[in-house]
Amino acid sequence: MATQITGYKSKAVAAAVALVNAVTTREGDGGEDALRELLRVNEFFWEQFEPADAEVFREWGRTLRPFFEATELDEATGLLNALMLAIPMHPHIANHEPHGLHMHYAPPSSRLVERFRAATLMKLSELVCQYGLGRTGVCAADGCENVYADTSKAGRRRFCSETCANRTNVAAFRARRRTVPEQASS
Ligand SMILES: [Zn+2]
Ligand SMILES: [Zn+2]
Structure with a gap:
């Protein structure tokens, strides 16, 4: 069920997208305040953010980008599988506000950044198991480097945002209008 991935109990997929866009694009902001905000919006315990871990977060965003860029399923699953071996995992059931009962994937005593890595990895893996590569990618708008996940x-x-979708549609409309007279005269 899609709700297991995207429901109120996890915003980890959206968090992964936001992190990748923050730290791997020219317009992204990977600063400490931006990281805190990204964690807060996606319902992680942003208060536990430690500036010393900022670079670990950034590195994780750079690590996940190739997953969104993958065009072959084997490439994407290979990357996720390798990361699941490398990242400490210790699934257990947690029960805390505001989510109630839900899964945690990192060892119980893990720091925020370790929990973030484990949760984003698991939720992206669930997304792939359910939809293959059909729900993730790089924005189709000209010049946009953002990745997206469609839940x-x-x-x-196919776009990272409404803004990019609208911009592309307007450009396509104008291009069509320009070519119409030539088609009509041929
Ligand atoms: Zn939790
Ligand atoms: Zn875009």
């Missing part, structure tokens, strides 16, 4: 029901997204 909607329809699952037809």
Whole structure:
């Protein structure tokens, strides 16, 4: 069920996307305040963010980017599998506000950054098991480097944002209008 991945109990997929975009694009902001905000918006315990871990977060964003860029399923699953071997995992059931009962994937005494890595890795892996590469990618808009993950029901997204979708549609409309007279005269 899509809700297991995208429901209120986990915003880890969205958090992974936000981190990759923050630290691997020209327009992204990988500063400490931006990282805190990204954690807060996606319901991680941002208060536990330690500036000393900022570079670990950034490194994780750079590590995940190739997953979103992968065009072959083997490439994507190979990357996730390798990371699941490398990142300390120790699944257990947690029960805390605001989520109630839910899974934690890192060892119980882990720091925030370690929990973040484990959670984003698991949720991206679940997304791939459910949809293959059909729900993730790099924004189709010209010049945009952002990645996206589509957790909607329809699952037809190709852009990182409404802004990029609209910009591309307007450009396509103008291009069509320009070519119409030539087609009409031929
Ligand atoms: Zn939790
Ligand atoms: Zn975009």
